[in-house]
Amino acid sequence: MQDPYTLLGLSRSASEKDIKSAYRKLAKELHPDHNKDNPRATERFAEVTGAYDLLSDKDKRARFDRGEIDADGNPTAPFGFGGAGGRQGGFGAGAGGGQRGFRHDGFEGPGGDGADIGDLFEGLFGGRGGAGGGFGGGSPFGSRRAPPPKGANIPYRLVVPFTDAATRAAQRVTLSDGKTIELKVPPGVENGQQVRLGGKGEAGPGGFGDAIVTIEIAPHPFFVRDGNHIRVDLPITLTEAIEGGKVKVPTVDGAVMLTIAPGTSSGRTLRLKGKGFFAKNGERGDQLVTVQIDLPAADTPQGIALRERLDGWVDERNPREKLGL
Structure with missing residues (x-):
C-alpha cells in the first residue's frame, strides 16, 4: 500500500481531526455504493480505509512514523534483510565475516552450527509459523497482512432539548437502516460533542463501521x-x-418554591443547589437565580394602585452612594 499520509492527502503533522475529516471526504466520494461502475474507485476506497485504520490508531501511527511497521501494518525487516534492498546472505554475513549455518524446521544450512532462525524470530515477533505468524506463505520470513478494512462510519446529527441535556434524559436516534436506538446523554455534554456507537455504521470486509453522533444542545x-x-x-x-x-x-x-427575604434588591442572585448540568465526574452544578423587580407601567391600573399605595412615602437613602455618586 502507498504511504497512508499520501493516500489521505495529509502531511505527517496532521491532527486526529484532520485525519478524520480527510477520510470522511474520500470515503463519501469513493464508496462502492456510489461507484458501482468504477472498480478503481472500489480499490481506492479500500486503500484509503486501510490508511485511515492505521493513522487513526495512535499506537500504529507512532510505530509507522518510527519505521517499525510499513504502510500495511507489517513489521519492517530486522537487521536489514527480508525485502527489496535487504542485505544478501542473511545470517551468513555476521560480524567476523565467517559463513554461519542455520537450521529451521529440520533443515540445516551451511556451517551446521545449529542456530535456529525460528527461535530468533519467535522472540522478535512473539510466535512462529501459521497465518500471520511470520513464517507462512512459502517464505521462511513470511509477511503479516493488515486486517481487512471495516465499513465506513456514518455521521448523525442529534438536537437535544436544553432540559434533556441538563438532566441526561435518554434520546432516540433513528439509524440509516430504519432502526431506532436509545442514546444516553453523556455527563458533562458539550455542544458539538461526538458520541461513537460501535458497529452501527456501514458494512465492510472487516465488519461494520461506527455511527458518529454529533450532539447539538x-x-x-x-x-x-x-x-x-x-x-x-x-x-x-x-x-x-x-x-x-x-x-x-x-x-x-x-x-x-424559592424563599425571597424581606428587602431583597433587584439583581441579587440566589442559588438552588444541584439543579444544573451533570459534570463528567457525576456531580451536578447549581441553578443561579437573579431577582429582577418588575414594576408595572405607570398608566396601568396596577401602576396607579402602586403610586397611591406609596403616596407620601419617602425614601431618604442614596442607593448610588457606593458608586461615588
Whole structure:
C-alpha cells in the first residue's frame, strides 16, 4: 500500500481531526455504493480505509512514523534483510565475516552450527509459523497482512432539548437502516460533542463501521448555561421584594418554591443547589437565580394602585452612594 499520509492527502503533522475529516471526504466520494461502475474507485476506497485504520490508531501511527511497521501494518525487516534492498546472505554475513549455518524446521544450512532462525524470530515477533505468524506463505520470513478494512462510519446529527441535556434524559436516534436506538446523554455534554456507537455504521470486509453522533444542545427561552451551572432571571413584584415570601421558580427538573427575604434588591442572585448540568465526574452544578423587580407601567391600573399605595412615602437613602455618586 502507498504511504497512508499520501493516500489521505495529509502531511505527517496532521491532527486526529484532520485525519478524520480527510477520510470522511474520500470515503463519501469513493464508496462502492456510489461507484458501482468504477472498480478503481472500489480499490481506492479500500486503500484509503486501510490508511485511515492505521493513522487513526495512535499506537500504529507512532510505530509507522518510527519505521517499525510499513504502510500495511507489517513489521519492517530486522537487521536489514527480508525485502527489496535487504542485505544478501542473511545470517551468513555476521560480524567476523565467517559463513554461519542455520537450521529451521529440520533443515540445516551451511556451517551446521545449529542456530535456529525460528527461535530468533519467535522472540522478535512473539510466535512462529501459521497465518500471520511470520513464517507462512512459502517464505521462511513470511509477511503479516493488515486486517481487512471495516465499513465506513456514518455521521448523525442529534438536537437535544436544553432540559434533556441538563438532566441526561435518554434520546432516540433513528439509524440509516430504519432502526431506532436509545442514546444516553453523556455527563458533562458539550455542544458539538461526538458520541461513537460501535458497529452501527456501514458494512465492510472487516465488519461494520461506527455511527458518529454529533450532539447539538438546543437553546432555551429563559435558561442560560454557565459551565455546569444554569442561570435564570426571576421577575418579582415590588411587594414581594419589600415584604419577602415564597415564589415559584422554574428549573430543568420542574418548578420549585424559592424563599425571597424581606428587602431583597433587584439583581441579587440566589442559588438552588444541584439543579444544573451533570459534570463528567457525576456531580451536578447549581441553578443561579437573579431577582429582577418588575414594576408595572405607570398608566396601568396596577401602576396607579402602586403610586397611591406609596403616596407620601419617602425614601431618604442614596442607593448610588457606593458608586461615588
